[in-house]
Amino acid sequence: xxxxxxxxxxxxxxxxxxxxxxxxxxxxxxxxxxxxxxxxxxxxxxxxxxxxxxxxxxxxxxxxxxxxxxxxxxxxxxxxxxxxxxxxxxxxxxxxxxxxxxxxxxxxxxxxxxxxxxxxxxxxxxxxxxxxxxxxxxxxxxxxxxxxxxxxxxxxxxxxxxxxxxxxxxxxxxx
Numbered sequence: 702x703x704x705x706x707x708x709x710x711x712x713x714x715x716x717x718x719x720x721x722x723x724x725x726x727x728x729x730x731x732x733x734x735x736x737x738x739x740x741x742x743x744x745x746x747x748x749x750x751x752x753x754x755x756x757x758x759x760x761x762x763x764x765x766x767x768x769x770x771x772x773x774x775x776x777x778x779x780x781x782x783x784x785x786x787x788x789x790x791x792x793x794x795x796x797x798x799x800x801x802x803x804x805x806x807x808x809x810x811x812x813x814x815x816x817x818x819x820x821x822x823x824x825x826x827x828x829x830x831x832x833x834x835x836x837x838x839x840x841x842x843x844x845x846x847x848x849x850x851x852x853x854x855x856x857x858x859x860x861x862x863x864x865x866x867x868x869x870x871x872x873x874x875x876x
Contacts, residue, residue: 711739 748754
């Protein structure tokens with residue numbers, strides 16, 4: 702048995718590792734020529750088995766998961782806002798169409814259907830041309846505020862995240 706710097710005897714261990722792990726070990730040793738393969742494996746095992754390093758890995762993982770959660774939360778908010786805008790646009794379009802378009806007389810319906818099909822195909826071509834370069838007709842829409850962990854609901858918030866009025870003294874002059 703060999704002796705380490707601390708005077709303890711080192712234990713010879715023989716085992717097999719996957720070829721890709723061995724290649725990563727070799728790359729690391731080439732990048733750090735002052736460290737032996739044995740020293741790198743010992744440090745990796747210490748980190749894997751040490752409770753201190755486990756807590757650090759858990760802390761980093763938790764922080765990354767928290768960031769991912771808030772990123773997804775913000776993305777969901779963007780999607781909800783965009784869907785709400787699309788629903789409103791469709792409703793406004795339908796209302797405007799029915800308010801300003803008279804019913805087509807029976808004798809003109811076939812010609813109107815042909816004209817409508819032609820105009821719809823032109824619309825689809827214009828839509829494809831708009832989408833192709835990654836542009837959007839909604840680019841002028843304001844972006845919603847970004848939500849962070851600090852913006853999470855508080856105990857005094859209602860279901861919509863609006864702070865409940867716990868002060869029952871109301872002043873009708875305030876808006």
